Amino acid sequence: MRYAKIPNKLFEKNRDKVLKLLPTSSSAVVFSNPQMPRNGDEFHTYRQNSDFFYLTGICQEKSVLILSNTGEQHEYLFLLEAKPELEQWEGKKLQNVEAEAISGMKNIFSISQFNEIWNELVQKSDFLFYGLNNNPRLKTDLLLPDKLFGQELAEKWKNKDVQSLDKIMTECRLVKEPEEIALIKKASDITRQAFFEILPHAIGGLFEYELESIMTSCFIRNGAEGHAFSPIISNGENTCYLHYIKNDQKLKDGNLLLMDFGSEYANYASDCTRVLPVGGKFSTKQKMYYNAVYSVFKEIRNFYAPEKTIEAAQKETCKLIQEELLSLKLISKSDIYNRGEKPAYYKYYMHNISHFIGLDTHDVGEKDVVLRPGMVISCEPGIYDLENKIGIRLEDTLVITENGNLDLMESIPMNPEEIESLMK
Ligand SMILES: [Mn+2]
Numbered sequence: 001m002r003y004a005k006i007p008n009k010l011f012e013k014n015r016d017k018v019l020k021l022l023p024t025s026s027s028a029v030v031f032s033n034p035q036m037p038r039n040g041d042e043f044h045t046y047r048q049n050s051d052f053f054y055l056t057g058i059c060q061e062k063s064v065l066i067l068s069n070t071g072e073q074h075e076y077l078f079l080l081e082a083k084p085e086l087e088q089w090e091g092k093k094l095q096n097v098e099a100e101a102i103s104g105m106k107n108i109f110s111i112s113q114f115n116e117i118w119n120e121l122v123q124k125s126d127f128l129f130y131g132l133n134n135n136p137r138l139k140t141d142l143l144l145p146d147k148l149f150g151q152e153l154a155e156k157w158k159n160k161d162v163q164s165l166d167k168i169m170t171e172c173r174l175v176k177e178p179e180e181i182a183l184i185k186k187a188s189d190i191t192r193q194a195f196f197e198i199l200p201h202a203i204g205g206l207f208e209y210e211l212e213s214i215m216t217s218c219f220i221r222n223g224a225e226g227h228a229f230s231p232i233i234s235n236g237e238n239t240c241y242l243h244y245i246k247n248d249q250k251l252k253d254g255n256l257l258l259m260d261f262g263s264e265y266a267n268y269a270s271d272c273t274r275v276l277p278v279g280g281k282f283s284t285k286q287k288m289y290y291n292a293v294y295s296v297f298k299e300i301r302n303f304y305a306p307e308k309t310i311e312a313a314q315k316e317t318c319k320l321i322q323e324e325l326l327s328l329k330l331i332s333k334s335d336i337y338n339r340g341e342k343p344a345y346y347k348y349y350m351h352n353i354s355h356f357i358g359l360d361t362h363d364v365g366e367k368d369v370v371l372r373p374g375m376v377i378s379c380e381p382g383i384y385d386l387e388n389k390i391g392i393r394l395e396d397t398l399v400i401t402e403n404g405n406l407d408l409m410e411s412i413p414m415n416p417e418e419i420e421s422l423m424k
Contacts, residue, residue: 001059002223003183003266008104010179011057017172018055018165019067019074022129027068027121028165030131031146035061047225049146050359051131051169053267056103060094064114070124077103078111127161128153134166137362170364174356175374180268181399184357184376187224187270188397188408190263194218195274195412199422202276204253208233211259212247219263228269229361232260235278239391240384242351253279256286258391262361269361271378272409273395280423282416286390289383290416292324293392296381297414300353304379304398304405310354310367317353317381321345330385348383357397375400 022028033049048059055065056077066076080086082093096108109117122128130150154162176184194215201211211233219226230245238244239258251257255278262270275290277283282290300317322345325331335344356363357376365375377400382393396409413419 001266002225003186004223005102006057006183006266007179008057008102010177011055011102012104013177014054014172015067015075018168019069021168021171022067022069023127025070025125026127026129027066027070027118027125028129028131029118029149030055030065030067030165031149032058032061032063034145045226048267049131049133050267051133051165051173054169054173054359056105058094058099058103059267062111064111066118066121068121068125070121073107075105075107076117077105077108078114078117079108080111122157122160125160127163128157129163129165129168131169132164132166134164135360135362135364136366166364173358173363174365174369175372176358176376176399177374180358181374181376183266183268184270184397184399185408187228187263187265187268188272190219190222190224190265191261191270191272192409192412193222194261194263195259195272198259199276202251202257202278202280202423204251204279206251208235208247208249208251211251211257215261222263224263224265225267226264228262228264228271231262232258232273234258234391237386237389239275240386240389241391242384251278254283256282256390256392258393260393260395262397267359269357269359269363270397270408271357271361271380271395272397272412273380273382273393274412274414274419275392275394276419276423281420285388287416288328289385289388289390289392292321292328293381293383293394294414294416296320296324297379297394297396300381301379301396301398301407302404304354304371304377304400306371306373306400306402308371309369310352310371310377313379314353314367318343318345318349321349321381321383324383325349328383330383348385349381350384351380351382353381354378371400373400373402 030052032052035043038044062080064078132146197218198211198214233247234244235251235257236255239256257276257278260273262272331344354377356365380395384391396407398405
């Protein structure tokens with residue numbers, strides 16, 4: 001592990017939360033992520049299934065967790081056998097005693113015993129749950145093993161109630177424990193360091209990917225796994241393309257540089273966006289746009305508090321952005337009244353203000369979830385004007401607190417004057 005050991009109390013708490021939400025006479029199975037093929041005989045760098053990590057802290061492939069309330073024993077962990085002939089090539093695999101220290105689970109078996117134990121538990125259960133990444137934004141044609149297993153369960157056990165575990169997992173993962181917030185803070189601090197390392201390199205002539213390499217180096221050097229998501233490093237016109245990730249253009253003095261990036265530490269994400277003037281000085285027009293987004297950011301950040309929703313924040317943001325667009329003379333009052341299919345602001349602001357952040361950058365939870373202390377969200381207003389090659393988005397990672405929120409990225413400079421003076 002590259003990260004400091006996480007107290008296994010966290011994973012115990014997490015399992016208890018899920019067990020409490022399971023109806024009487026339930027057994028639930030969660031699989032580790034499969035190794036995803038890359039090309040040739042290579043796999044992509046392994047990343048654990050977020051639900052599996054949340055419940056076990058185990059980052060090894062071919063692992064399975066069962067949670068069941070049908071008998072004395074509530075937890076079963078299955079691991080691949082650490083055979084010398086496998087370890088010769090792949091390095092040491094987890095021993096039971098190590099897996100116990102990580103997860104806090106004592107009831108550990110070989111993966112070869114899974115079918116037998118699962119089938120016994122099924123006999124005693126009325127409800128069967130299978131782990132499934134049901135993120136509504138995930139679009140894939142791949143038939144993933146957890147989905148396949150769920151289909152098989154439903155076909156095989158017609159007399160049982162077979163369900164996906166995702167609603168229960170969402171409910172549990174939405175509110176972060178203090179240990180989780182500490183990990184997101186650590187990821188945010190590493191992201192902050194990368195910002196400062198990049199600052200002197202935001203100069204014409206360098207390529208966007210050279211800045212990416214500084215980021216990557218800073219992340220890895222500080223114990224992060226790497227990027228929580230493919231970083232967006234764009235300058236000029238490309239700042240207006242929301243998910244531009246090619247990062248292959250040359251920086252040009254006088255352009256804006258937009259960086260949407262974040263490190264992933266112990267599988268926890270951070271998410272930050274900053275905009276710099278390439279060469280160190282914003283033009284008058286760029287600064288007008290920048291200040292428009294900056295003032296929306298400051299106002300909407302104060303909106304986040306318990307009982308609010310992302311949906312409500314979105315409405316509020318759109319109102320604020322509309323006002324700014326009127327001041328910038330990008331839209332007129334008559335554009336607002338004579339709107340077409342989309343409101344007038346939509347041409348310049350077309351995305352959501354927030355998403356939840358946790359083990360996934362776009363973490364579980366929908367826009368109508370009522371915010372509670374311990375939830376972690378992004379705040380990211382933007383204005384994109386392709387004609388002027390000005391794309392500005394400003395984004396921090398926030399923790400909802402009893403009285404409002406805590407901005408984990410407050411110390412990453414956002415004030416345009418401060419940015420200019422740092423770049424001198
Ligand atoms: Mn974001």
